[in-house]
Structures are given as structure tokens and as C-alpha cells.
Amino acid sequence: DAGVIQSPRHEVTEMGQEVTLRCKPISGHDYLFWYRQTMMRGLELLIYFNNNVPIDDSGMPEDRFSAKMPNASFSTLKIQPSEPRDSAVYFCASSLGSVTGELFFGEGSRLTVL
Amino acid sequence: DQQVKQNSPSLSVQEGRISILNCDYTNSMFDYFLWYKKYPAEGPTFLISISSIKDKNEDGRFTVFLNKSAKHLSLHIVPSQPGDSAVYFCAASGHDKIIFGKGTRLHILP
Numbered sequence: 001d002a003g004v005i006q007s008p009r010h011e012v013t014e015m016g017q018e019v020t021l022r023c024k025p026i027s028g029h030d031y032l033f034w035y036r037q038t039m040m041r042g043l044e045l046l047i048y049f050n051n052n053v054p055i056d057d058s059g060m061p062e063d064r065f066s067a068k069m070p071n072a073s074f075s076t077l078k079i080q081p082s083e084p085r086d087s088a089v090y091f092c093a094s095s096l097g098s099v100t101g102e103l104f105f106g107e108g109s110r111l112t113v114l
Numbered sequence: 115d116q117q118v119k120q121n122s123p124s125l126s127v128q129e130g131r132i133s134i135l136n137c138d139y140t141n142s143m144f145d146y147f148l149w150y151k152k153y154p155a156e157g158p159t160f161l162i163s164i165s166s167i168k169d170k171n172e173d174g175r176f177t178v179f180l181n182k183s184a185k186h187l188s189l190h191i192v193p194s195q196p197g198d199s200a201v202y203f204c205a206a207s208g209h210d211k212i213i214f215g216k217g218t219r220l221h222i223l224p
Contacts, residue, residue: 004157035214042216043158043203056210091157100146100207105157 002026004106006092012112018080021109023092024073031099034067034077035091037108043091048099049075055099082113117141118206120215128223133191135218137204140185144206144213149178149189152201152217161202162189194222 005024013019025032033048047057052069060067064083069075079086089110093103119138127133137147145166150158164171164178164187171178177190191198199222204215 043214045212045214093157099210100212102148102160102163103150103158103212105150105159107155107157 004092004094004104006090006106006109008109009107010110010112012114013082014114015083016081017113018078019082019086019111019113021077021090021092021111023075023077023106025075025092025094026096026104027073029094029096029104030072031095031097032069032075033093033095033099033103034075035093035105037089037091046077050099079111082111084113087111087113116215117144118204118213118215120202120204120218122218123216124219124221126221126223127194129196130193133189133194133198133220133222135189135191135202135204135220137187137189137206137215138185139187139206139213141206141208142185143211144208146207147178147180147187148205148207148212149176150203150205150214152203158203191220194220196222196224198222 007022034046036044046059047067049069067077089108091108093105095103148163149161151161152158162173162176164180180187201217201219203217
């Protein structure tokens with residue numbers, strides 16, 4: 001069975017450029033989460049969706065970050081313009097039926113902003 | 115303000131001995147607790163969980179203990195094996211929120 005699929009796995013870009021990270025959740029899962037992992041802050045929840053609707057975006061750092069989920073099988077996290085402090089590993093995760101239970105994570109997208 | 119704290123960034127344990135990873139939380143609203151394991155270049159994977167109505171849950175070599183009065187949980191791995199070397203994240207959930215700790219890197223020494 002396919003797990004959560006993220007792309008790209010690695011992205012190196014220059015400050016000021018737009019970055020788009022993509023996620024395909026596990027088929028049938030109704031919750032989708034975007035997390036960011038850094039050494040300083042660990043795993044931070046940025047935003048989560050339920051049935052394609054954003055429910056809690058309180059973790060989105062600022063207006064430069066936006067996330068969409070146009071359908072049940074696809075989500076994007078966009079950073080525009082990117083800054084060096086955005087360098088991190090971004091994880092997408094999905095779950096079935098609950099926001100508080102077991103999450104299934106993708107392999108992550110490592111972003112480096114120069 | 116960290117609601118879930120893993121105060122040990124790293125831990126080294128001899129193979130065959132017991133590994134104990136600790137986690138503290140501050141918010142009484144949390145009613146479900148989970149441990150995730152993460153290998154390099156992979157996403158975290160679910161390991162074991164415990165509901166707030168229990169104080170212990172066991173799954174093979176892994177046992178999670180919950181002390182609600184102290185707002186503390188721990189993960190015991192016994193016996194520790196080389197494949198257990200990874201980063202372990204504690205997570206607490208409740209009221210449509212799930213909060214992760216910063217993680218503890220476990221090294222199993224040969």
C-alpha cells in the first residue's frame with residue numbers, strides 16, 4: 001500500500017524564490033497535516049485539514065506561508081518569498097477519523113534556502 | 115511555551131540493557147499520548163500509545179507508563195537492540211490538538 005507521498009525530497013533555492021511542496025495523503029484518510037522539523041523547535045504543526053477544509057492554521061509562521069488542499073488526494077504548502085530561516089524538513093501526514101490519533105507521515109521534504 | 119517537553123536531547127544505552135525515554139507535559143486537557151520513532155531521512159512512524167485512563171501499555175519490548183498526577187510519561191525499551199537507535203518523539207493530544215516534543219536521540223551501543 002502506498003503511504004503518504006511527498007515531493008520534492010530535497011529543494012535548494014535562493015532567498016526570495018517561491019517554494020512549493022506537495023503531498024499526496026493515504027487514500028481514504030480524511031485528515032491531512034503539515035509539520036515542520038527544526039533542531040530548535042522540533043516538530044511543529046503548521047496547519048491541518050479535515051475533508052479538504054483548513055481547520056487550524058495557527059501554526060503557520062506568517063503570511064509568506066500558505067497551504068491548499070484542492071481535493072482529497074493532493075495538498076500544497078507554498079512559501080513566497082522564501083527566507084534562509086525557512087530551511088527545515090517539512091513533513092506531510094495523514095490520518096483517518098481523528099486529529100488526535102495515529103498519524104502516518106511522509107518521508108519529508110528537506111528545504112534549504114540560501 | 116512548550117507544552118510537551120523531552121528534556122534529554124540524547125541518550126546512550128548499552129545493547130541488551132533497558133532504555134528509558136522521558137516526556138513531561140503541562141496541559142491537563144491532553145487525554146491521549148503517543149510515541150513516534152524516526153530514522154534519518156524518513157518520516158516519523160507510530161510506535162505505541164496510551165490513553166489517559168490507563169497507566170501502562172505494553173507492546174512487545176516497548177512499554178509506556180503514564181503518571182497523570184506528575185504529568186509525566188516514559189517509554190521503556192527492553193532489551194535495547196541496535197535497530198532501536200533513532201530519534202523518539204513524544205506526542206500529546208486532546209481537543210483537536212496534537213503537540214510533539216523536540217525528540218530524544220537514542221544511541222544503542224554495541
